Amino acid sequence: MTTAPKFSFLNLLRHATGGAWSPQWRSPEPKSRYDAIIIGAGGHGLATAWYLARDHGLNNIAVLDKGWLGGGNTGRNTTIIRSNYLQDESAAIYEHALKLWEGLSRDLNYNVMYSPRGVLMLAHNDQDVRVFRRHVHANRLQGIDNEWLTPEQAKAFCPPLNIGRDLRYPVLGAALQRRGGVARHDAVAWGYARAASARGVDIIQNCAVTAINRGPDGAVTGVETTKGPIATGKIGVVAAGHTSVVMAMAGLRMPLESYPLQALVSEPVKPVMPCVVMSNTVHAYISQSDKGELVIGAGTDAYTSYSQAGGLHIATHTLEAICELFPSFRRLRMLRNWGGIVDVTPDRSPVIGRTPVPGLYVNCGWGTGGFKATPGSGHIFAATIARDDPHPIAAPFALDRFRTGRLIDEAAAAAVSH
Amino acid sequence: MLLIPCPWCGPRPENEFHYAGEAHIARPPDPAAVDDAAWADFLYMRTNPRGTHTERWRHQYGCGRFFDCVRDTVTDRIAGTSRPRS
Numbered sequence: 001m002t003t004a005p006k007f008s009f010l011n012l013l014r015h016a017t018g019g020a021w022s023p024q025w026r027s028p029e030p031k032s033r034y035d036a037i038i039i040g041a042g043g044h045g046l047a048t049a050w051y052l053a054r055d056h057g058l059n060n061i062a063v064l065d066k067g068w069l070g071g072g073n074t075g076r077n078t079t080i081i082r083s084n085y086l087q088d089e090s091a092a093i094y095e096h097a098l099k100l101w102e103g104l105s106r107d108l109n110y111n112v113m114y115s116p117r118g119v120l121m122l123a124h125n126d127q128d129v130r131v132f133r134r135h136v137h138a139n140r141l142q143g144i145d146n147e148w149l150t151p152e153q154a155k156a157f158c159p160p161l162n163i164g165r166d167l168r169y170p171v172l173g174a175a176l177q178r179r180g181g182v183a184r185h186d187a188v189a190w191g192y193a194r195a196a197s198a199r200g201v202d203i204i205q206n207c208a209v210t211a212i213n214r215g216p217d218g219a220v221t222g223v224e225t226t227k228g229p230i231a232t233g234k235i236g237v238v239a240a241g242h243t244s245v246v247m248a249m250a251g252l253r254m255p256l257e258s259y260p261l262q263a264l265v266s267e268p269v270k271p272v273m274p275c276v277v278m279s280n281t282v283h284a285y286i287s288q289s290d291k292g293e294l295v296i297g298a299g300t301d302a303y304t305s306y307s308q309a310g311g312l313h314i315a316t317h318t319l320e321a322i323c324e325l326f327p328s329f330r331r332l333r334m335l336r337n338w339g340g341i342v343d344v345t346p347d348r349s350p351v352i353g354r355t356p357v358p359g360l361y362v363n364c365g366w367g368t369g370g371f372k373a374t375p376g377s378g379h380i381f382a383a384t385i386a387r388d389d390p391h392p393i394a395a396p397f398a399l400d401r402f403r404t405g406r407l408i409d410e411a412a413a414a415a416v417s418h
Numbered sequence: 419m420l421l422i423p424c425p426w427c428g429p430r431p432e433n434e435f436h437y438a439g440e441a442h443i444a445r446p447p448d449p450a451a452v453d454d455a456a457w458a459d460f461l462y463m464r465t466n467p468r469g470t471h472t473e474r475w476r477h478q479y480g481c482g483r484f485f486d487c488v489r490d491t492v493t494d495r496i497a498g499t500s501r502p503r504s
Contacts (some may be wrong), residue, residue, distance in 0.1 A: 148457045244466035255462035257439070258491075303420075303437040304467045306492050313433065346462050403458040 004194050007109055024190060025197035028144060030204050030227050034062045036234040036385060037223060039209050039246055042074040043185070044363060044370065045238035046192035046203070047378020048385070050108075053199035055379075056386035061201050064225060066208035070189025073240050073370065076340035076383045078263050078285055078297040080276050081372040082119045082180030084139050086144040089396040089408050090349060091142040094395055097376025104375055110191030112183045118275040118286065119160055119180030120149070122325075124169035128281055132175040139177075149174045158275050160326050167324055169282050170375035182276060182287055188374055212249040212360070219358035220250070236361045236385050241306065241341025252365070255346055255402050259300040259312040260339040261368050264319075266332040268292030282321035294332065296322060299323035300342065300368065310339035342368050347407035352381055353390045353398040361385050362399065420494060424477045425485045425501045438474040440464050441486050468492060474502070 004024045005011050015021055036052060038045045042061045052058040065071075081101055083094035083396060100107075101114050113380065120345055123129045132148070139146035151163040163171045192329040193203055211224035212235065222231035239246045241258040273288035285297030298318035301310050323330045345351060347367035350373070352363045363381040366373060380391035401407060420432040446452045446460060471491045472479075476484045488497040 100478075177477065243466065244464070248465075253459070253463040253465060255458075255464070257464055257466050258468075286493045302432070302435075303473070303489075304439075304466060305458055305494055307494050311432065313419050343466075403454045403464045405454075 004198065005313040007111075009108060012382060014177050015228055024194040024361070025203055028202045028204065030062060030064075030202065030207065030225070030230050031231075034060055034202070035223075035232065036061040036236065037230060037232045038063040038236045038238055040072075040192035040240065041189075041193070041203055041205065042238065043070065043192065043374040044240075044366070044377045044381070046070075046196055047374055048236055048238060048363065048381045049201045049203075049378075050192050050196040050199070051379045051382035052386060053201050055194055058386060059200040060133040062230070063196070063201060063203045064082050064207045064209055064223070065203075065205050066226075068205050070186055073185065073342065074185055074189045074338040076263060076338055077185060077371040078287065078295050079182040079185045079371055080119060080180070080278070080285065080287065080297075080369075081114070081183060082177045083144055083372070084119075084121075084135055084175065084177045084180070084390050085139070085410055086135055086138050086221070087408050087410060088142060090410050091139065091144055093350075093376055093380070094373060095142070095160050096380070097414055098371045100375035100379060101183065104183075104188075104191070108191040108195045110194055112187045112191050114181065114183040115290075116179050117287075118157065118176055118178045118179040120154060120275055120277045121175045122154070122171050122277065122279040122281075123169065123173045123175070124279065124281040126172075129172050132173070136175055144177075145179055146175055146177045149176050152200070158273070158277055160272055160290075160328055161277065162325055162327055171325075178399060180276065182289075183187050185371060187369075190376070203239050209246060209249070213373045214250070214357065215313075217358070220360050225287075234385055236363065236391050238363045238381070240364065240366065240370070241343050242356060243343050243362065247355075247362065248386050250355070250360055252355060252357065255351070255364075256343045256365055257304045258341050259303075260307055261300045261342045262298040262310040262315050262333050262337065264296045264298065264315060264337045265289070266294040266296070266329070267335050269294070269332065272328070277325070279321065279325065282325070284321040284325060286316075286326070289370070293335065294329065296334075300344070304417050306341050308339045308341060315326065342366070343369075344368070346402070348406040348410040349395055350377070352377070352394040353384055354388070355399055390413060420496065422475065422487070422496065423499050424480060424483075426481045426483060427477060427500050430480060434477060434479040436476045436478040438476050438490070440466075441472045441474045470497070475499075495497065
């Protein structure tokens with residue numbers, strides 16, 4: 001079943017002296033029936049498939065994607081990882097993910113380049129200071145590392161930062177999560193794809209789902225795709241910005257609105273940013289990739305759209321903030337600018353779990369910050385699908401919370417203003 | 419940036435406007451008479467289509483009035499705007 005040899009020192013040596021690497025995952029044609037189908041081959045979907053195969057013995061499963069794997073938001077985000085959210089439910093889910101990040105390269109036998117270099121969240125006004133200090137206290141009670149820094153301490157941690165008092169929005173302090181950081185986004189998708197494929201999961205790319213079939217009792221019986229019909233009793237929808245479109249095939253309306261979210265990278269330069277810096281108030285997200293590019297996250301557009309582009313004035317706004325906070329970056333040229341479609345919920349928390357349609361499960365609503373949750377999201381969603389019962393960490397994020405009113409408000413912690 | 423034709427003021431740049439979401443979502447006339455599911459549907463559930471979307475905008479930094487707009491959410495092309503039905 002395995003196509004890719006295990007990465008090891010011996011194998012590296014063997015391939016260095018000749019012999020091409022084989023493909024890292026299989027590209028099979030779809031079978032006529034699977035025990036479960038995951039719609040969406042991004043990080044969350046591939047992780048779900050891998051945990052289903054590894055932890056729940058479900059090997060006869062497929063991951064379908066209308067494009068190529070990791071080509072949506074997994075390949076478009078700014079790769080920031082942290083777990084210092086406010087509410088206990090969110091802290092639990094993001095901390096679960098962070099713990100998995102710490103061992104992920106070993107679990108997958110694939111270097112996802114997780115780098116806990118520290119995430120600094122800047123406070124620029126009295127309200128920011130109060131909110132972030134509250135987060136620091138809440139996180140301490142939750143057992144999650146998050147500490148308050150003075151402007152001078154923030155500057156010591158991140159030397160290029162401008163803490164001058166003459167800024168329009170001066171830095172009044174910062175919250176620092178030292179275990180936060182970044183990982184290589186493409187490697188996360190590739191690593192999960194390779195490991196899942198090795199356990200028998202069929203990853204079928206360029207295969208769009210066009211309909212969800214249901215039996216007389218309403219339960220799902222399969223999907224129609226551009227590669228023909230596929231029967232299954234369990235469907236997990238992990239389609240990010242396109243979740244509303246897929247769920248409409250089962251007649252469901254979702255508490256989601258899809259917005260373009262932008263990111264940019266600069267020309268590569270020598271190491272200059274030692275950590276990740278985020279600022280909600282002036283709207284700037286910046287870190288440096290191992291290639292040397294500054295990776296910059298901008299905001300969402302004001303209106304719903306599937307355009308995967310975003311308005312230039314949104315990116316301009318972020319670059320103005322970056323130039324004020326980091327005057328030494330002013331002469332850098334931006335190389336690329338793109339957008340991804342993010343699905344935003346009313347309370348800025350994800351939706352994970354069962355739906356009113358038997359056999360149909362959904363994992364969506366990660367909004368502007370889903371990358372950090374990838375391993376945790378896949379892990380608890382796999383358990384939810386396998387047992388047809390929400391994983392304890394997933395339970396509070398059920399779709400039903402919008403009816404019961406038990407929302408999980410993370411408008412402040414989700415950081416990207418929208 | 420979109421160029422949005424306000425039905426009263428004519429074409430103006432997007433940043434004069436405030437987006438107000440999906441159009442024609444009516445508040446139940448008697449909130450106490452509907453069950454929690456119907457109330458959640460009114461408050462939170464949205465069509466969020468890929469394609470033609472009927473939405474509401476407000477010309478916040480202009481005439482201040484609300485209007486309806488039909489826009490394609492893939493191309494962002496605006497098919498037209500109209501004064502809201504009373």
